[in-house]
Amino acid sequence: MKLSVVGCGYLGAVHAAAMASIGxxxxxxxxxxxxIDSLSRGEAPFFEPGLPQILRDGVASGRLTFTTDMAAAAGSAVHFIGVGTPQQRDGYAADLTFVNAAIDALLPYLSPGDIVAGKSTVPVGTATELALRVRPTGAILTWNPEFLREGWALKDTIDPDRLVVGAPVGEDGQRAAEILRKVYHPAIAKGTPFIVTDLATAELVKVSANAFLATKISFINAMAEIAEVAGADVTQLADAIGIDDRIGRRFLGAGIGFGGGCLPKDIRAFTARAEELGRGESIAFLHEVDAINMRRRDRAVELVVKALGGAVFERNVTLLGAAFKPHSDDVRDSPALDVAVRLRGLGANVTVTDPAAIENARRVHPQLAYVADRDQALRGADAVVLVTEWDEYRRELAPEHAAALVKVPIMIDGRNAFDPAAWRAAGWTYYGMGRP
Structure with a gap:
């Protein structure tokens, strides 16, 4: 099929490359x-494992092209909308500027029978409004939300755990769903569930999933707050309750909380939309989910201050990580950088290291010191804080090796990724999040 993808940021570039890879x-x-110039050369403008190769292959095959000219969309059977929906500057609601601009720019090039498939995360009700603008062209608007995990985005696109399509009721909706079945045929042939809903339900699927994950993460972090004052170990607690298959162990990792370009802004936009619909009380708990998440960053800073005797002024603190999660260079709303900036504000000499995100971090917070080499970053540290769970730190950093590099062996494990006994045995003073 001939497809267009409007918006070539993280979502759009991955989707375009993945669709070309399946033919x-x-x-x-x-x-x-x-x-566009970067992508046209087969170069990924951001870090995502596997993307550079699949981009180069797609461009070299001729199946994948990039342009700034919207006229290139003409003749495509399906037009995917993959632009960003950031949080508004003056509130919690989603900013739909880019979505509206993409639709307006695409309208002149739509033909009767074309499918417009929104992939961006939008407030419920957005698709119904956009459908009214698309309808005069004879095209059919659907909503096909993405469920990408940064670091695993290609797998999640080519081999997703589910496909959701929101479509209008009637023959047009049935036809649109069948065309999207053909687009995703390789995944469906392998048994991926293909769920067809109305437009509003498809929009809610994405934000509901993110709200649930955020709630689960903040729940275990709330238990960490209790564990810290009760002398309990939140990691053992998570293991015990995670055995219950009604709960599950995934996303029960206590630490400094979640960040990135999705969960924080999506739960805030969800609460804003619920209030607009007159049902703010239904998801008012998400305000506390957000508050718990932010408190864990406070707690990480408190632990560093405590570990250094009550003050961090002119003490050398090394942070292992800058990205909001491993396998990504995304620093949007990164807990790691938030902790780093707060410590610097207290007078600490902060050094940040990360395998992929240093340049992005430097653009956002140039006041911090950055060192690419992990061991060099550790040299002379009075305290070390693990804030991003890269394997380079979690699996490959031996406590004995690290102890020989630092000035004072103090570890604040912001992700509860290390074995406390092993680090203490190597002479470290170890602090976890919600651990004795």
């Missing part, structure tokens, strides 16, 4: 000329 003819369209 479709894909054109990616974006207003950012520098981004």
């Amino acid at each position: 479709h003819q894909v054109v990616g369209i974006d207003v950012d000329a520098r981004k």
Whole structure:
């Protein structure tokens, strides 16, 4: 099939490359000329494992092209909308500027029978409004939310755990769903569930999933707060309750909380939309989910201050990590960088290291010191804080090796990723999150 993907940021670039890899003819369209030039050379403008190779293969095969010219969308059977929906500057609601601009720019190039498939995360009700603008062209608007995990985005696109399509009721909706079945045929042939819903339900699936995950993470972090004053171990608690298959162990990792470009802004936008619909009380608990998440960053800073005797002024603190999660260079709302900036504000000499995110971090917070080499970053540290669970730290950093590099062997494990007994045996003073 011939497909267009409007918006070539993280979501759009991955989707375009993945669709080309399964045999479709894909054109990616974006207003950012520098981004388009990079993608046209087969170069990923951000870090995502496996993406550079699949981009190069797609471009070399001729199945994948990129342009700034929206006219290139003409003739495509399906037009995917993958632009960003950031949080508004003056509130919690989602900013739909880019979605509206993408639809307006695409309208002149739509033909009767074309499918417009929104992938961006939008407030419920958005698709119904956009459908009214698309309908005069004879095209059919659907909503096909993405469920990508940064670091595993290609797998989640090519071999997803589910496919959801929101479509209008009637023959048009049935036809649109059948065309999208053909787009995703390789995954469906392997047994991936294909769920067809109305537009509003498809929009809610994405934000509901993110709200649930955020709630689960903040729940175990709330238990960590109790464990810290009760002398309990939240990791053992999570193991014990996670055995119950009604609960499950995944996303019960206590630490400094979640970040990134999705969970924080999506739960805030969800609460804002619920209030607009007159049902703010239904998900008012998400305000506390957000508050718990932010408190864990406070707690990490408190532990560093405590470990250094009550003050961090002119003490050398090394942070292992800058990205909001491993296998990514995304520093949007990164707990790691938030902790780093707060410590620097207290007068600490902060050094940040990360395998992939240093340049992005430097652009956002140039006041911090950055060192690419892990061991060099550890040298002379009065305290070390693990804030991003890269394997380079979690699996490959031996406590004995690290002890020989630092000035004072103090470890604040912001992800509860290390074995406390092993680090203490190597001479470290170890602090976990919600652990004795």
